[in-house]
Amino acid sequence: MPLLGLSLIERVILSAREAGIEEFVVVLGYQGKLLSEKLGEGKNYGINLHYVYNSQYSLGNGTSVLAAKKVLENEERFLLLMADHIVDPEVLKEFSFQKDKDDSLLLVDKDLERVWDLEEATKVWVEDSYIRDIGKKIPRYNGVDCGIFLCTPLIFLALENSRARGEYSLNAGIKELAKQRKLKFYPIKEAFWVDVDTWEALKFTRKKLLKSLISDRDGMVSRVLNRRISTQITRFLIKTKLTPDQVSFLSLITGLFSAFSFGLAFPVFGGVLAQLSSVLDGVDGEIARLKFLRSKYGAFLEAMLDRYVDALIILGITYASYQALPKLEVWILGFFALMGAPFSMLAKEKYEALTGKPYLPYKYDGWFRYLPAGRDGRLFLIMIGGILKQLVATLAVIAVVTQVLTIYRLYSVRKLLKE
Amino acid sequence: MPLLGLSLIERVILSAREAGIEEFVVVLGYQGKLLSEKLGEGKNYGINLHYVYNSQYSLGNGTSVLAAKKVLENEERFLLLMADHIVDPEVLKEFSFQKDKDDSLLLVDKDLERVWDLEEATKVWVEDSYIRDIGKKIPRYNGVDCGIFLCTPLIFLALENSRARGEYSLNAGIKELAKQRKLKFYPIKEAFWVDVDTWEALKFTRKKLLKSLISDRDGMVSRVLNRRISTQITRFLIKTKLTPDQVSFLSLITGLFSAFSFGLAFPVFGGVLAQLSSVLDGVDGEIARLKFLRSKYGAFLEAMLDRYVDALIILGITYASYQALPKLEVWILGFFALMGAPFSMLAKEKYEALTGKPYLPYKYDGWFRYLPAGRDGRLFLIMIGGILKQLVATLAVIAVVTQVLTIYRLYSVRKLLKE
Numbered sequence: 001m002p003l004l005g006l007s008l009i010e011r012v013i014l015s016a017r018e019a020g021i022e023e024f025v026v027v028l029g030y031q032g033k034l035l036s037e038k039l040g041e042g043k044n045y046g047i048n049l050h051y052v053y054n055s056q057y058s059l060g061n062g063t064s065v066l067a068a069k070k071v072l073e074n075e076e077r078f079l080l081l082m083a084d085h086i087v088d089p090e091v092l093k094e095f096s097f098q099k100d101k102d103d104s105l106l107l108v109d110k111d112l113e114r115v116w117d118l119e120e121a122t123k124v125w126v127e128d129s130y131i132r133d134i135g136k137k138i139p140r141y142n143g144v145d146c147g148i149f150l151c152t153p154l155i156f157l158a159l160e161n162s163r164a165r166g167e168y169s170l171n172a173g174i175k176e177l178a179k180q181r182k183l184k185f186y187p188i189k190e191a192f193w194v195d196v197d198t199w200e201a202l203k204f205t206r207k208k209l210l211k212s213l214i215s216d217r218d219g220m221v222s223r224v225l226n227r228r229i230s231t232q233i234t235r236f237l238i239k240t241k242l243t244p245d246q247v248s249f250l251s252l253i254t255g256l257f258s259a260f261s262f263g264l265a266f267p268v269f270g271g272v273l274a275q276l277s278s279v280l281d282g283v284d285g286e287i288a289r290l291k292f293l294r295s296k297y298g299a300f301l302e303a304m305l306d307r308y309v310d311a312l313i314i315l316g317i318t319y320a321s322y323q324a325l326p327k328l329e330v331w332i333l334g335f336f337a338l339m340g341a342p343f344s345m346l347a348k349e350k351y352e353a354l355t356g357k358p359y360l361p362y363k364y365d366g367w368f369r370y371l372p373a374g375r376d377g378r379l380f381l382i383m384i385g386g387i388l389k390q391l392v393a394t395l396a397v398i399a400v401v402t403q404v405l406t407i408y409r410l411y412s413v414r415k416l417l418k419e
Numbered sequence: 420m421p422l423l424g425l426s427l428i429e430r431v432i433l434s435a436r437e438a439g440i441e442e443f444v445v446v447l448g449y450q451g452k453l454l455s456e457k458l459g460e461g462k463n464y465g466i467n468l469h470y471v472y473n474s475q476y477s478l479g480n481g482t483s484v485l486a487a488k489k490v491l492e493n494e495e496r497f498l499l500l501m502a503d504h505i506v507d508p509e510v511l512k513e514f515s516f517q518k519d520k521d522d523s524l525l526l527v528d529k530d531l532e533r534v535w536d537l538e539e540a541t542k543v544w545v546e547d548s549y550i551r552d553i554g555k556k557i558p559r560y561n562g563v564d565c566g567i568f569l570c571t572p573l574i575f576l577a578l579e580n581s582r583a584r585g586e587y588s589l590n591a592g593i594k595e596l597a598k599q600r601k602l603k604f605y606p607i608k609e610a611f612w613v614d615v616d617t618w619e620a621l622k623f624t625r626k627k628l629l630k631s632l633i634s635d636r637d638g639m640v641s642r643v644l645n646r647r648i649s650t651q652i653t654r655f656l657i658k659t660k661l662t663p664d665q666v667s668f669l670s671l672i673t674g675l676f677s678a679f680s681f682g683l684a685f686p687v688f689g690g691v692l693a694q695l696s697s698v699l700d701g702v703d704g705e706i707a708r709l710k711f712l713r714s715k716y717g718a719f720l721e722a723m724l725d726r727y728v729d730a731l732i733i734l735g736i737t738y739a740s741y742q743a744l745p746k747l748e749v750w751i752l753g754f755f756a757l758m759g760a761p762f763s764m765l766a767k768e769k770y771e772a773l774t775g776k777p778y779l780p781y782k783y784d785g786w787f788r789y790l791p792a793g794r795d796g797r798l799f800l801i802m803i804g805g806i807l808k809q810l811v812a813t814l815a816v817i818a819v820v821t822q823v824l825t826i827y828r829l830y831s832v833r834k835l836l837k838e
Contacts, residue, residue, distance in 0.1 A: 296773045297836045303769050304762070304829060311758040315751070322750075328741070331750040332734070335757060339730040342761045343723070349765065350722050352772035354715045410720060417716045 271386015340402025690805020759821025
């Protein structure tokens with residue numbers, strides 16, 4: 001089942017890879033051959049995939065776990081994932097690094113209000129650190145099973161016991177473990193998870209994933225405007241084979257065309273292209289995140305090329321302004337706009353290089369976060385200025401807002417570093 | 420005894436503070452009161468200082484360690500430092516974090532050739548991980564005692580035993596520990612250490628400390644030229660009360676004067692001031708390092724203000740060039756020079772933000788490290804161009820070298836991130 005460019009199981013596998021997991025055992029059942037042909041040996045995903053076939057899959061999902069027993073019984077611990085449970089990779093990372101070696105751990109959502117389709121969910125009753133009861137219909141519950149387990153091989157014994165009683169579901173085995181006080185829980189925090197069983201759940205997940213692309217590092221224009229457009233473009237482009245690098249290239253070209261348009265005295269066109277380049281500048285990162293294709297070099301290259309595009313657009317605007325109003329002051333204004341442009345990035349990167357933590361404009365810039373001085377803001381100003389054909393004013397506004405923000409950050413970073 | 424703005428004992432204490440140590444016991448003897456009055460309770464140094472008086476100090480330095488017994492006998496471990504042994508704080512950090520809980524550790528230099536005054540040094544014979552013999556005159560030796568110990572309270576017992584035999588030196592106690600196979604050694608690596616007992620040793624240490632200010636992050640002009648001048652200025656200014664921030668301010672003002680001088684058509688003066696500002700830009704960091712006054716905010720503020728100075732100097736040069744040769748092309752050239760200037764920093768900071776490791780131009784830029792495209796290089800070019808009154812050529816060279824280096828770094832960072 002495709003969802004934003006990846007099948008559900010691919011997303012589960014790649015989320016786990018992002019959490020540092022490299023060895024996978026896939027238990028096949030219904031349409032098993034189709035699945036194993038699609039996934040292969042895992043080389044495409046940078047992992048190792050092994051397969052186990054469960055001929056009894058129709059009896060219950062406990063039999064699928066048991067089918068993997070011979071492969072996993074000598075492991076100290078393993079992660080048990082459902083192919084249709086989508087969860088934030090960060091949660092998986094945090095969860096799978098839990099060091100509590102003796103017990104099995106179940107990921108539990110205690111915030112019942114946000115659970116998608118609570119009625120269909122598997123509920124749990126937890127006390128202290130332990131799961132006490134589990135099932136779709138239990139007398140009282142204070143959490144929901146997210147379907148993600150950190151198991152010890154004890155699970156196989158528990159499943160065999162419940163199978164002996166004629167119960168074939170995974171829940172039956174888990175209940176067995178819970179009775180023996182061998183199953184602790186780990187609470188999921190902010191992040192989202194969904195058990196994708198219906199079309200509605202699929203739509204909900206898509207919406208959630210797209211929303212998760214809005215980053216704490218985004219500027220105001222990006223949060224309020226650009227991301228709304230870029231995520232819609234991403235939603236469309238992600239179905240194609242377009243890579244993040246190709247989209248970066250498109251953004252670069254669009255930016256260069258914007259610069260030329262300004263230089264050739266087509267400011268309206270130039271302005272619209274500048275904003276389009278800015279929106280596309282979000283799309284590449286979004287595709288990279290959704291398809292697990294992020295690379296440090298990609299981020300580096302994009303950051304460098306963006307600064308060139310910025311500078312050339314300002315050059316184009318200054319050149320056109322000077323043609324219309326041939327005064328020395330126009331160039332000086334252009335100089336100040338060009339001087340101010342890289343400071344937003346310089347301050348953020350220097351802060352991160354010094355502290356190891358990202359600078360979050362939305363949090364740290366106070367009221368100044370509304371100043372369009374970051375890249376998103378500047379290119380938005382350029383669109384407005386281009387459409388209104390007010391090029392000199394655009395340069396002046398950029399020159400002022402960028403210096404004001406920089407001065408504010410000299411203050412805000414001082415405060416941050418003292419904390 | 421002052422050495423580059425700090426007394427020897429202050430340098431020892433502050434080096435240890437940089438290694439994370441916050442509680443100090445100073446054993447007083449000769450001129451003890453003078454010392455305790457100077458150092459106070461340690462508030463000036465951001466640490467806690469306690470004092471112990473040793474009335475028997477003239478008998479031997481073992482009695483000084485024993486004087487601290489009542490304060491330290493219940494500690495698991497403590498670091499024993501000589502007030503006149505100067506060592507790189509990095510070594511102290513590495514050494515004091517050694518986790519080998521049971522044994523005492525002695526810092527040993529196995530590279531005999533570099534030892535200052537080998538004849539006077541305390542030699543050791545080490546086998547496996549253990550110190551087997553120690554003394555100024557021992558039959559055979561393969562290392563030198565750096566005078567830095569990580570001790571357990573066992574040292575007190577050993578010293579008491581040797582005192583009972585009428586031996587009062589620390590070495591006697593150490594020999595005792597070594598005999599019991601209770602003393603391991605830790606080899607000092609690249610970094611330097613000196614036992615400052617003579618004027619010659621003091622001079623040697625000053626030279627070493629000044630040389631250690633040349634950083635792996637420096638560009639070529641800085642390594643070959645600026646540091647030679649700046650360390651001499653630092654050697655002089657460090658005796659005064661001038662703070663690093665005040666020197667940064669001086670560098671900023673000098674840079675602004677350079678920009679104005681160019682703008683007012685005094686290019687020779689402007690060029691010399693630009694280079695002076697560049698040299699002073701090294702001095703503030705050097706004073707901060709030598710006096711243990713480094714701050715992250717200082718580094719942040721300086722980086723931001725430097726970019727403003729850069730931009731204003733280029734504006735001044737462009738303005739003056741345009742006055743002499745009123746052509747549009749001059750401004751476009753100035754634009755490209757201004758555009759290229761921040762890229763050296765942008766690339767380095769982005770790399771460090773992404774990887775957590777510094778970008779080292781000298782190592783990573785290959786043959787391109789000879790391009791004067793970093794800040795040191797650009798301001799050097801500006802001095803040459805100013806003196807030769809070749810302003811347009813200066814802009815052109817800056818525009819070219821900065822873009823060439825940026826393009827090379829797109830390649831070198833790719834290589835680094837793949838490794």
